[in-house]
Amino acid sequence: MSAPNNSHDPVEAHALNPDEVARMRAEAMEAVAAANSLDQLKEVRIAHAGDRSPLALANREIGGLPPAAKADAGKRVGGARREISEAFKTRQAELEEERDARVLVEEAVDVTLSFDPIPRGARHPLTTVAERMTDIFVGMGFEVAEGPEVEAEWYNFDALNFLPDHPARSMQDTFFVEGPGGAHSGLVLRTHTSPVQVRALLDRDAPVYVVAPGKTFRTDELDATHSPVFHQLEGLVVDEGITLAHLRGAIQVFVERMFGEGLRTRMRPSYFPFTEPSAEVDMECFVCRGASVGDPDAPCRTCSSEGWIEIGGCGVMNPRVLTAAGVDTERYSGWAFGLGIERTLMFAHGVKDMHDMVEGDVRFTAAFGMEI
Known part of the structure; x- marks a missing residue:
C-alpha cells in the first residue's frame, strides 16, 4: 500500500x-x-x-x-x-x-388601436346628399312624403295634366309595365317624383307643405351626365295666398344653405304641364360667382364660364292638377319644384361622371365617409 x-x-x-x-x-x-x-x-x-x-x-x-x-x-x-x-x-x-x-x-402593441377585420363601409353619397337637401326643407316646416316607384299612369300623367298624346308618355321616355299576356297594365316606372304631389293632396287636407325625395326612371342611355335611374327631390306647397314670391324665397334659402351664403338665384320661363307659369331655376356659380364670364384668362369648369348653374324646374300649380286632387282652387293656390339629387351631388362635390355614382365602386363611396 x-x-x-x-x-x-x-x-x-x-x-x-x-x-x-x-x-x-x-x-x-x-x-x-x-x-x-x-x-x-x-x-x-x-x-x-x-x-x-x-x-x-x-x-x-x-x-x-x-x-x-x-x-x-x-x-x-x-x-x-x-x-x-x-x-x-x-x-x-x-x-x-x-x-x-x-x-x-x-414589440409594443397598442391595445387601444381599433381593428376591424371587415373594412369599414360608408353610406352612398346620394343618400347623404338627399337627406341633407330634405333636412333643409324640413327646417322650413315641410314634412316628408313618399310614393311608389311603380306608379299608375293616372298619377304619373293624367292627374298632372299630361295629355294622352304628350311625348313624355311614349316609349322613348317611359318604362311601361307589361300586364299578363302582354296586355296594357296601366302601370309605369315613375318618370318623376311629381305623382307624390297628387298623392299628398289626396291624403292630406290643405294646407300642404311636403318634400318627396325618391328614385325615378327614364329610357336614357347611361353616360357621363345621364342615367336611366336617377333621383329627384319634389317639393309642394298648397295654402291660401301662396304666390310665386314664396317659391322664390324657398329656393333662395335652399341654395344658400346647400351651397353658400350670398349666392343669387334667377328664374327663366319654361313649360311643364302641371305648373303655370313655369320656370327653370338657376343659381349663381358657387365657384367663380360670375367672375369668369367674359374672362378667357380665368375660365370656370363648374359653370363653363356662364356664371349660372341650372338646378331644377318649378312653377305655380296648374289649377287642373289641384282640381284632379280635389282641392278648392277658389280658396287655395300653390307651387311645386323638382331638384335633381345627382346634379346637386355633382355640383357640391365636383363629381364629373355619372358612372361613378352607379357602378358601386367602394373607393368612390368611401371617399365621402360616414355621416350619422
Whole structure:
C-alpha cells in the first residue's frame, strides 16, 4: 500500500499558483463584464465556468496535493470560482433587464388601436346628399312624403295634366309595365317624383307643405351626365295666398344653405304641364360667382364660364292638377319644384361622371365617409 504524498509542493502545480489563479479569475471577470448579450454571456460561462474551463481543470489538480496544501489551494480556487459565479448572476440579471426593456419598446402593441377585420363601409353619397337637401326643407316646416316607384299612369300623367298624346308618355321616355299576356297594365316606372304631389293632396287636407325625395326612371342611355335611374327631390306647397314670391324665397334659402351664403338665384320661363307659369331655376356659380364670364384668362369648369348653374324646374300649380286632387282652387293656390339629387351631388362635390355614382365602386363611396 502506497503512502500519501506528503512532499508535493503546490507551487510546482502551475495551475494552482496564486498568480495564475488570480490571472484566470481576472480574465473571467473581464469576459463577463464584456458580454453584451445573453448569448455572449452563455459562451463566456462555458469558457470560464464550464467543466473544461481553466479553473475547473485547476480544481481537479487539488486532489493530487498533500493534505496540508489542499485546504489553501481549495480556498484559493473555490473563492475565485464563487466570485466568477456571482459575477455571472449579476451580469445575467442586467442583460435580462435590458432585454425586457427593449422588448417592451420594440414589440409594443397598442391595445387601444381599433381593428376591424371587415373594412369599414360608408353610406352612398346620394343618400347623404338627399337627406341633407330634405333636412333643409324640413327646417322650413315641410314634412316628408313618399310614393311608389311603380306608379299608375293616372298619377304619373293624367292627374298632372299630361295629355294622352304628350311625348313624355311614349316609349322613348317611359318604362311601361307589361300586364299578363302582354296586355296594357296601366302601370309605369315613375318618370318623376311629381305623382307624390297628387298623392299628398289626396291624403292630406290643405294646407300642404311636403318634400318627396325618391328614385325615378327614364329610357336614357347611361353616360357621363345621364342615367336611366336617377333621383329627384319634389317639393309642394298648397295654402291660401301662396304666390310665386314664396317659391322664390324657398329656393333662395335652399341654395344658400346647400351651397353658400350670398349666392343669387334667377328664374327663366319654361313649360311643364302641371305648373303655370313655369320656370327653370338657376343659381349663381358657387365657384367663380360670375367672375369668369367674359374672362378667357380665368375660365370656370363648374359653370363653363356662364356664371349660372341650372338646378331644377318649378312653377305655380296648374289649377287642373289641384282640381284632379280635389282641392278648392277658389280658396287655395300653390307651387311645386323638382331638384335633381345627382346634379346637386355633382355640383357640391365636383363629381364629373355619372358612372361613378352607379357602378358601386367602394373607393368612390368611401371617399365621402360616414355621416350619422
